[in-house]
Every structure is written in C-alpha cells, then in structure tokens.
C-alpha cells in the first residue's frame with residue numbers, strides 16, 4: 001500500500017472518474033498497533049452511510065485518511081513525509097478534475113493537532129482517536145475549505161456511535177476480527193505516549209461488546225481478539241449490572257454461537273488477576289497464547305520505567321499462568337537502551353528471556369518521546385550501544401521463536417482456517433499459538449477448525465496435514 005503515484009496514475013484517475021459515476025472512495029492507511037486497524041474499520045463503517053466505499057488504491061480516493069501511530073521514533077516526521085506525497089497526489093488528481101480531501105487521524109493527530117494543518121496545507125482535517133464518530137460532521141465542516149481540528153476528549157463514548165450496529169451494515173471481516181473493549185491507560189510508563197494520546201483508561205460496557213461480538217459472529221467471524229492498551233484491566237458493567245472482569249466477559253463471549261476462539265491483547269502484568277489466570281485453565285475458547293510485555297529484565301530499569309513490578313514478580317506470574325495452562329505460550333515487548341541501562345541491566349534482560357522462553361516478541365530501541373519523563377532523563381544511551389544490544393536481543397528471541405515453532409513437528413492440534421493458502425489447493429489458518437499453518441485442503445473448511453498434524457516448519461509458517469477433513473466443525 002504505497003502512497004507513491006505510479007506513472008499511469010493520472011490516466012487511472014480519469015478512468016476511475018468515468019467508471020464510478022460519482023461514488024466517493026476512501027483510502028485509509030493505518031500505522032502501528034492493532035487498535036488502529038480496528039479503528040480504521042470503524043472509520044470505514046462510519047463513512048459508509050455517507051456514501052464512501054473503501055478502496056485499496058490511493059489514487060482512486062476522494063478521501064485519504066492517514067491513521068497514524070506516535071510510538072515509533074520520528075513518527076511525526078514520517079507522517080509529514082507521507083503527507084508530502086499525498087499533496088502531490090492531490091495536485092495530480094486536481095489536474096484530472098478530481099477533488100481529494102486529506103485527513104490525519106490516530107495518535108500523531110492527537111499529539112500534533114493544529115501543527116499538522118500549519119505545516120501541511122493540503123490537510124483538511126485532523127481528528128484524534130476519541131472523535132471518529134464525528135467524522136461525517138467534521139468532513140462537512142472541512143468542506144468550507146478551512147482546516148478542521150478535533151482532538152478533544154469528548155464526554156460521549158465514541159463506541160456508542162462507531163460500533164457496528166447491524167449485521168447487514170457490517171463489512172466482511174474475515175474469520176478473525178479485532179474488537180476494542182478498552183481504551184487508554186493510567187499506568188504512565190515513563191517511555192510511553194499512550195496515556196497522553198489515548199487518554200485515561202475506559203472500559204466499554206459488556207452489553208455493547210457482546211452485541212458487537214454477536215454481529216461479528218453472524219458475519220462469519222470465528223475468532224475474536226479483544227483489544228485494549230490495558231486489556232486485562234477491563235472492568236465493565238455486566239449484563240447483570242455488576243462489574244465484570246475480563247475473565248467473566250470472555251466466558252460470556254465464548255457462549256455466542258459461532259465464536260470458537262478468544263484472544264486478548266495487550267496485557268499488563270499487574271492486571272493479570274487470579275480469575276483471569278484461572279480462566280485459562282477452565283475456558284477452552286481462551287487461546288493458550290498471551291502477549292504480556294515485560295520491557296526489561298532489570299529491576300533498576302523496571303523501576304525507572306515505572307512498571308511497578310520487578311523481574312521476580314514477572315517470573316512468578318508466568319509460573320502461575322503456566323500452572324493453570326501448561327501449554328500457554330508467552331510473547332512480550334522489550335525496550336533496549338532505556339536511559340541509564342548498563343551492560344549489566346541489559347544482561348538481566350537476556351537472563352529473563354532465557355528463564356521464561358518466549359514464543360515470539362517485539363523489541364525496540366528506546367526512543368525519547370517528547371513530553372514523557374524518559375525523554376528528560378539523564379544518561380541517555382548512545383545510539384550504537386542501543387543498536388548493538390537490540391541485535392543481540394533479537395538473536396536470542398529469534399532462536400527461541402524458531403525452537404518454539406520446531407517443537408510443533410509431529411504434534412497434532414486444531415487449526416482455524418482463515419483463507420486460501422499460498423498455492424492452489426492449499427488453505428491457511430492459525431494454530432492455537434498464533435502460528436500460521438498451511439495444509440492441502442478444501443476451501444469449504446475456511447471458517448472451521450480441524451485437527452492438523454504438523455509435518456514441517458518453515459521460517460514463518462508451519463506445514464501439516466488434515467487428519468479429518470470431513471469431520472464436524474470443531475472448536
């Protein structure tokens with residue numbers, strides 16, 4: 001999904017104008033986390049009644065939305081560079097007689113606000129993550145030609161307006177779908193912008209989540225990934241009026257006909273309650289894979305990061321989770337080169353990784369985010385040291401990932417099939433541990449879970465054979 005305009009784009013634009021007879025198209029490009037992927041789908045839902053169809057070709061779009069992420073280094077600069085390309089596209093389209101509106105959404109929109117309009121005049125609208133339900137109205141206001149900025153934290157709940165309301169209005173989501181249940185964060189880790197860009201922790205009420213899950217299941221979704229910046233801190237009003245925990249919510253969602261699998265991400269170690277751990281023992285729909293970021297294995301650095309737990313507490317927590325569900329696989333996020341991190345601190349992180357054994361992980365060099373406490377800390381670590389530590393960390397994590405994948409050879413487990421495979425006659429799905437699995441099998445099995453025996457392992461996928469292609473659909 002490059003924004004670069006290919007040489008034939010201008011002709012394509014004229015053709016598109018003739019073909020579409022006036023239907024409007026929106027192109028949404030999402031960066032960063034899964035919550036942005038979910039939000040992009042919701043933006044498309046909100047815009048559909050306004051006559052916008054989604055397109056995957058930016059040069060066809062009457063409205064381009066950059067759904068931005070602020071976590072990575074130079075995030076704002078990258079957005080401005082994308083916007084520069086979009087400005088050219090807007091000019092090309094204008095030459096072909098077509099108008100293009102450009103909107104910036106997501107966390108860079110929230111953080112930069114009106115600055116975006118000042119620096120890039122081609123932008124018509126800047127909208128923060130809490131205000132997507134207002135998009136139709138904001139677009140109308142932007143039509144006057146003056147730039148519009150909406151980065152308020154409104155009192156109303158955006159989800160009341162942007163969640164899919166009816167099955168017939170729900171776009172096909174495939175077999176596996178995200179569902180945001182919680183947003184925002186009160187933890188204030190000293191490296192992180194999320195508490196500033198996504199605001200305070202809020203939990204959606206259970207009834208709304210259940211309704212949305214029912215709609216998704218009716219539309220063919222079989223696996224739900226519940227999303228939240230602190231998803232396991234979810235505490236929402238239940239159907240009975242009591243406050244439910246995530247464990248209770250997951251149990252209820254698993255009762256929805258068609259829902260075979262439930263996952264949730266991202267969890268904070270300190271919110272991993274006893275009932276949620278127990279749910280991994282009791283509830284077969286909860287998949288045995290947990291993304292539980294630890295960031296560092298050094299107690300000194302964990303304290304400086306304001307993570308509010310030490311390495312031993314994490315190891316103990318993982319032991320309790322594994323006692324409940326012995327086959328659970330762990331994944332994590334790591335940051336190397338946080339201010340003050342010494343070689344010794346870094347080795348503590350490597351030790352923790354060896355102790356736990358991760359199935360997969362994301363790892364990053366620390367990058368100062370303006371406005372966060374970490375950015376003002378003394379002892380910033382030099383770039384070459386960060387790079388060298390990241391490389392060493394990734395060698396270890398990659399070896400663990402491959403060990404984990406190789407250990408599946410000869411084993412048999414359920415695969416939920418999601419789509420056609422790479423080659424004709426193949427179908428592709430996911431193991432309970434989020435591994436991609438390819439088998440020879442009929443397309444009719446897409447949407448069903450079947451037993452597969454793993455016969456080979458590639459760098460990024462497992463290969464197997466269906467044991468019972470014609471059996472009943474399995475959970």
Ligand code: 5AD
Pocket residue numbers: 071191192193293295333334335364365366367368369
């Ligand atoms: N620098 C590097 N990595 C960061 N992350 C968040 N903020 C920063 C930062 N300033 C990483 C954390 C988090 C993941 C989503 O991104 O590891 O868990």
Ligand code: SF4
Pocket residue numbers: 185186187188189192193194195229230268
């Ligand atoms: Fe950021 Fe996660 Fe820490 Fe919240 S808990 S501040 S989202 S890293």
